[in-house]
Amino acid sequence: MSAAPPPATPASKSWTVRTRERAVDALPPEKLLPDGQPTYVASWIYVFGVASIASLIVIVVSGSILALKGPAWWHYTGVGHFFNSIHMWGVELFFFVMVVHLWGKYWMAAWRGGRTRVWITGAVTFLVAVPTALTGYVSQQNFDAQWIATQAKDGLNAVGVGAFFNVLNFGQMYSWHILLLPVAVVLLVAAHVLLVRKHGVVPPFELERRKAALTAAGAPGADGSPHAATAGERS
């Protein structure tokens, strides 16, 4: 006498099961946390993405400390000056390396091979980072902040956003700076990194052409998918 067969899998699974299955399909563990990268990634031009993330971490940590201690601390104590400077130079570094990263990816046409969303999330992150920095400059609580705010208000009023984005309103600018815009930047960066993990780092033009030729010739393993293009190139 044999045991009864297991019940058939129900057609409609719970939303947690569906979400998990879709997530694992899109990003299996070996793609999410790879132990190797294609050999073409061994170039300085591929360093600036992770340098942007490193500087963003410095900005978030130093900014959290500044938010906890407040303006009197960052203006009138030595340690406060130190963290204020770390935060400011972290932002300088973030934009510096992000722009070099942007130039590198632009000249690589990094939107190739189904990477449109990778490119778009990166570009939108850059655009959102600009008002994040501006709201920081006007939240300093000093003459520099007042000067920048009074200069910026005319431009913002001219484009019609001054009614709900008032750079002369410290409370509003501070809220944008320490909550809304940083959350947007961090979420966009997370989406950007997950999309890079899903699609792989964009290969050089020459390698892509070689893979396309192999695919046309029907070579085994050269199916033209983004990861097939890099499968034999692990370091």
Added chain:
Amino acid sequence: MSVLASAVFNLNHPAHTVDWEFVHLSVANVVVIGLMLIVFVLALVLPFPGKARRAAARRGERAS
């Protein structure tokens, strides 16, 4: 320290700017843009540490 810094960097004057047609940039921003261009070019031409070792290891794997 602030006295020493002010002796090195005299900031008691309007910012120096670079003006060309409608382009109006502070010298500080022009310097940063120049540094970004230099770093970009260096990133393209400088060899990456360990690249030759990785390539040799890969050739060895293929040969075996």
